Amino acid sequence: MSERSAAPGGLALVESLVNTLDIESGADALDTADGRARFGLAEDEVAGARELREALRVALLAHAGHGPHARVRPLGELLASAPLRVTVDPADGSAALAPADARPLPSRVAAAVAQSLVDGTWNRLKACEAETCHWAYYDRSPAGRGRWCSMQVCGARAKMRRYRAK
Numbered sequence: 001m002s003e004r005s006a007a008p009g010g011l012a013l014v015e016s017l018v019n020t021l022d023i024e025s026g027a028d029a030l031d032t033a034d035g036r037a038r039f040g041l042a043e044d045e046v047a048g049a050r051e052l053r054e055a056l057r058v059a060l061l062a063h064a065g066h067g068p069h070a071r072v073r074p075l076g077e078l079l080a081s082a083p084l085r086v087t088v089d090p091a092d093g094s095a096a097l098a099p100a101d102a103r104p105l106p107s108r109v110a111a112a113v114a115q116s117l118v119d120g121t122w123n124r125l126k127a128c129e130a131e132t133c134h135w136a137y138y139d140r141s142p143a144g145r146g147r148w149c150s151m152q153v154c155g156a157r158a159k160m161r162r163y164r165a166k
Contacts (some may be wrong), residue, residue, distance in 0.1 A: 006091035010112025011125050018056050018127065018136035040067065040142055044077070049105055050090035052078050056109070060127035060136050064146075069134055 007015040017039065020029040029035030030046050030053075042051055055075040058068040083100040084107075097114045099107030117123040121138075126134045126146060139146035 004137045004140075006134075007125055008121060009110075009115060009119065011116050011121060011138065013108060013112050014056055014116075014125060015136045015138065017053050017105070018052060018060060021050075023134055024132045040103065041105060043103070051111060052106055057127055057134055057136070060125055061129075061134065063123050064126040064129055066127070069131075079106055079110040079113065082107040084111055084114055086116055 001129060006012045019129050020035060021027075028050075029038070030041070030049060036043065036046065037048065051073060052075075054070060055072045058070075058072050059075050060116050061067065061069060064131070082104065084097050085100045086095055087098045097111050097118065099111040101107050115121060116125070124139045126139050128137065
């Protein structure tokens with residue numbers, strides 16, 4: 001949906017997971033084998049991935065100043081069982097957070113969220129405010145006040161609705 005470039009670092013995983021569902025059309029990439037393969041998911045893991053996706057969407061809507069789109073299990077609960085470990089690069093001494101077990105999707109998401117907190121990028125990952133969209137995007141605007149995934153689509157629609165309402 002968006003013409004924006006992908007989120008930095010591990011947030012690209014979070015962004016792409018949230019964007020597996022096109023709310024407007026109802027198409028869900030997790031319904032396909034290729035869509036599941038992108039995340040290393042078995043068919044029996046899809047329900048958990050969808051629950052995680054919608055909890056992430058709620059968090060990203062909150063980053064944009066909006067309430068939840070649906071009642072979901074809190075993201076913190078879903079990620080609580082995903083232990084992380086600190087890795088240290090022997091060459092330069094740099095440290096990073098990594099999943100203790102890189103196979104489960106919640107572990108990889110937890111590591112991405114934790115690292116983005118350290119990097120200061122977590123709050124820049126947002127969900128589009130358009131109710132028929134809620135697409136995830138990384139807000140690179142200087143003030144961090146982006147509202148739509150695409151100014152040409154969602155932003156233009158919102159502005160046109162506002163104009164017509166006058």
